[in-house]
Amino acid sequence: MATHTRYYTLRKDDLNSFIVKLSRDHKVVAPVSKGYGNFAFAEVTSSNDIVLKYIPTILPPKKYFFPQRETILTFSTGRGENAEAILEHEDTVIFGVHTCDLNGIQCLNIVFSERPRDYNYLGRKDKITIIGLECSEYCDKDASCNLMNSNFPNGGYDLFFTDLGDAFMVHVNTQAGEDLVENANLFKPASPEQMAALYSLRDAKRALFKNEVAVDRKDIPAIFDKSENSAVWQKAGEKCVGCGNCTNVCPTCYCFDIADTMNLDLKSGRRVRSWDSCQVEPFARVAGGENFRSGQAERLRHRYYRKFRYSLGKYYRFFCTGCGRCTRACMAGIRLKETLAELVKEAL
Amino acid sequence: MTKPKIAFFDLSCCEGCQLQLANMGELLLDVLELVDVVEFREVMSEKWEGNFDVALVEGSVTDDHSEERLKAIRGRSKVLVAFGACAATGGVNGMKNSFDLEEIGKYVYGADHKSFPTRKTRPLHQVVKVDYTINNCPAYIPELVEVLKHILKGLPYAVPDYPVCVECKFNENVCMYERGAACMGPVTRAGCGSQCINNNNICYGCRGMVSNPRENAARDIMAKYNITPELIAKKMEMYNKCREEEKNVKKEHHH
Structure with missing residues (x-):
């Protein structure tokens, strides 16, 4: 590659060709509609089903790094115990990841890289190429991405797309991203006018996005230090049905449970790990029946x-x-915004 | 190695759970490799006079006769399995418990109701010791197979004690509450793979409630959908009426 340009453009009309080409060599997943204003990342082979303007998907893209359920070991129970670690991964391109979810993946990368390293997660991560997609405005009123500093790109992607109307501005962040651009043969270096359009879009965003809860981000830890016994937890805890939805849809929740299952031959089996949730009643229940967080309010507080x-x-x-x-x-x-606002109000 | 002798029985039920077993398809052949079915009225004429290694009993106890039958089966079985919602939680038979027994007898049998003495509906564990439980209406085949494997390995089977919402989110379904339908998922025990919601139906609560259901929170959620308190109560009771008797009977039968 001769050029050192890190910004390219892709004409909108060429998005379909790009996705079609990509899907020949990779599994490509992107946001698609699930109806009722809901979206999910799912496999695509063209741009037809991709929804470029979407609110965060039901499940975040973490499901491709850390699936809801995965086999991590197979074993047989005969003499000379036999167990084999299972590492399953598939070459995948995730297209259209918002900056909030890029932040979520960065959080999980840190967690699963800690020792002992999680090779199931890291093996998948190695096989995944991420194409980000910028939000030029709020997705809806439930977001608090400005407060959490995740409404602007901050790394964690291979390519990053910004919609400039008739074309996408594409930032190249890694060699894998550079390779996709080169192989597609559809991208052109960005012109100075297009760069100016990108900067003005970012300026407009800075004017539009304001802290969604009236608090300075750096004050949040101190507020939580004061809030352990706040009535806010009791109040929200009474409303909470303990379904675990909030943790299952969270891009940074990573708790899991592990259980062995026998095959029908009753001689071999597999070890499966699945997402667990601190919001459900059995999570902190231990042998003997003791539950370290037996009340819903405690469980809700723990999540925050x-x-x-x-x-x-x-x-x-x-x-x-x-x-x-x-x-x-x-x-x-x-x-979440209301809970935070109440905590802020109490602490000030 | 001789295969364990396994038998099927039914009390008050529709026999749909036994039908689920017969409907397993090729999987049934694998299951039959592992067990010797000695009595199963729905699919074979043979009877067995001896004892059983495993007895799967479908249906709930609704009269004295079925109580006697259940106790006799218990006496002949090493392992007793409550098979399906009616046996596990009382299921829809429990709705009878909302009525006066004399009145409901008249409603069903008219003038002859005295010839059919009836009692409050009870799931099996409210009458005898139950070793394994297979929930769901009808029994969910993957779970049925899972429980069988546990029985044959002599391992305890733990029915999930978290709500159906967990599995529903794993399946990335659009929440029924977002579609404007009141669903029993938030208080119902998982283990069914949220199959009803996967197929665009609501959860009716057929698996029974989690051990500490957040009932008041669930009622508040349903109330937001403009459902009358009567309908909420009916939704809660359709499969879960027999829960009310739980406290009274628990100590009597558990050894």
């Missing part, structure tokens, strides 16, 4: 602390991306 306090001590970053999924998925109408 995992997003806004504990992760700062451990990973120096918030584990809330402001995507708003937990609010949208809550049948009981427990809204």
Whole structure:
């Protein structure tokens, strides 16, 4: 590659050719409509089903890195115990990842890279190419991406698309991204006018996006330090039905359970890990029947602390991306922005 | 190695759970490799006079006769399995418990109702010790096979104690509440793979409730959808009426 340009453009009319070409060599997944104003990442072979303007999908793209259920081991119970680790991954391109979800994937990368490293996650990550897609405006009123600093691109992608009307501005961030651009033979270096259009879109965003809760981000940990016994938890806990939706849709929740299942021959079996949720009653129940978080209010509080306090001590970053999924998925109408606003009000 | 002797029985039910077993298709051949079915009225004429390694009993106890039958089966079985919603939780038979027994007898049998003495509906565990439970109406084949494997390996089977919503989210379904339908998923035990919602139906609660259902929160959620309290109560009771008796009977039968 002769040029050192990191910005290219793709004509909108060429998006379909790009996706069709990509899908010949890779599994390509992108946001598609599920009806009722809901979206999901699903496999596509053209741009026909892709929805470019979508609110965060029901499940975040973490499902491609860390599936809902996965076999991690097969075993047989005969003499000379036999067990084989299973590492399943598939060459995948995720197209259309919003910046909030890029932030979520970055959080999970940190968690699963900690020792002992999680090779099931990391093996998949190696095989996944990420194409981001910028939001030029709010997806809906449940997002708090400005507060969580995830409404602008901040790495974590191979290519990043910004919709400039008749063309996409494409930022190349990695060699894998560069390779996609080169192989597609559809991209052109960005012109100075197009670069100017990108900057003015970003300026417009800075004017449009404001902190969704009236608080300075850096004050949030101190607020949580004061809020352990707040009445807010009791109040929200009474509304909470304990369904686990908020954690299952969260881009940074990573708790899992592991169970062995026998095959019908009753001689061999497999070990399956599946997502677990701190919001469901059995999560903190241990042998003997003791439950370390037996009340729903404690479980709800725990989730908030995992997003806004504990992760700062451990990973120096918030584990809330402001995507708003937990609010949208809550049948009981427990809204993250409202909970935060109440905590802020109490603490000041 | 001799195969374990397994038998099927039915009390008050539609026999749909036994039909599920007969409907397993090729999987049934694999299951039959592992067990010796000695009595199964729905699919064979043979009877077995001896004891059973495993007895799967469908249906609920609704009169004295079925109580005697169940106790006799228990006496002849090493392992007793509550097979399907009626046996596991009382199922739809439990709706009878909302009525006066004399009145409901008249409603069903008219003038002859005295010839059919009836009692409050009870799931099996409210009458005898139950070793394994297969929930669902009708029994869900993958879970039925899973429980069988556990029985044959002598392992305990834990029915999930989290709500159907968990599996429903795994399947990335659009929430029924977003579609404007009141669904029992939030208080109902998972384990069915959210199959009803996967197929565009609501959850009716056929698997019974989680052990500590957040009932008040669930009622509040349903109320937001302009459903009358009577309908909410009916939704809650359709499969779960027998829960009310749980406290009274638990201690008597558990050894």
